[in-house]
Amino acid sequence: MSIHIMYFGMLAEIAGQAEETMVADGNLTVGSFRNLILEKYPAMRERKFKVAVNQRILEDFVPIDMPAEIALLPPFAGG
């Protein structure tokens, strides 16, 4: 199953790209997805971020429904 991942702000800098597609098995939760990302990009361990699945911010225990567009959101700075 492929998921479309979008990185914003400082997280895009760490990833070296604004988006990518990743292949994952069908039983991901937000938390297990977060762990995959932290394995791939260890520098993100020091950063706070929220995970939005199909534009909704979800807690780590929530399963990810496929197909998913997942966005990694650093702290907001609007205003």
Added chain:
Amino acid sequence: MEKTHKSKKVFVEGPISPDFISKSIASHQSKTGIGAHAIFLGQIRADQKEAGVVTGIEYTAYEEMANQAFQDIREAAFAKFELTCMHIYHSLGVVPTGEISLFVFVSSPHRRAAFEASEFVVEEIKANVPIFGKELIGEKGEYVWKENS
């Protein structure tokens, strides 16, 4: 059935000009049920950072999600306060210090609702809209990422 309010374009490229703001005010002269406008303007501050003085902020956003969040804030504000109309504009791209990056304009028959709605809308934007800011520092291309407190 819940009243819905038309979604409006919020993001503008670069700073929001005082001319645009004055034209927005003028365009409400025909809405004579309004007795009070409240306007909030966010301006870029020249903060002193370790690396130097902030010269501007470069904004980016998760635009689709941000537009939905703005729409949700509009709906919530109309449900909560007695408002005649509401406009929100936020910059994307670079806004130099001293210039305006956020323009919230709420109008009501009476002042209380206008005051309260403007505060509500600004706080909601700061907390819930996925906008990101890079504070640009000095002349050498240094920066730090901004975080709302």
